[in-house]
Amino acid sequence: MESMKRPFGGPLDIGYVDDHNQKWSPIIHVPHNLVLFGAADILARLVSGNDAYALSTVYLEFTNGAAPSVTAARDEGQSYYNGLDGVNKDFLRTEISFAPAFTASSGDYTGNIANFFGLSSGSTGVKGLAFNQGAGSKVYGGALVASPTGAFSGDVVFARFYFTALTKLNGSQIAIKWPIQF
Secondary structure, three states, X not given: OHHHHOOEEOOEEEEEEEOOOOOEEEEEEEXXXXXXXXXXXXXXXXXXXXXXXXEEEEEEEEEOOOOOOOOOOOXXXXXXXXXXXXXXXXXXXXXXXXXXXXXXXXXXXXXXXXXXXXXXOOOEOOOOOEOOOOOOOEEEEEEEEEOOOOOHHHOEEEEEEEEXXXXXXXXXXXXXXXXXXX
């Protein structure tokens, strides 16, 4: 019962995908992500048949300087990303790269997992900060998001996580493999 009290999901793997051969190379393993209060709204809407709330978007938080130490709070969803300054901190907003895969378990239901895969794209963050190797861009966090309107203003953040920064390299994209276990 103790695990039911903790608002954590995970684990996640972060790494690189080579632009040429599309090979995935996981580098960092993150044991937990924080499921936010907005997740309850997303799940309630999905269960009631509102497919517009399917998890469809990934945020990749980055800086072009020293990566900050950030602790996510359950009540900091989209408001947190609105507050990023675009000078020192910004984020990429990308669609989930592949349709989420579902793995079903045996009769005890402990292996029901939806797998999401997010991939960096673009050369500029939502707030205008350059994202590339020359700028020294480092991804240090991310979020899994429902985007029912398709616009940032309507996004609802499901979960967030932070890790030791991973530097953007020419010829590759930063990728997140994000399973959610039910």
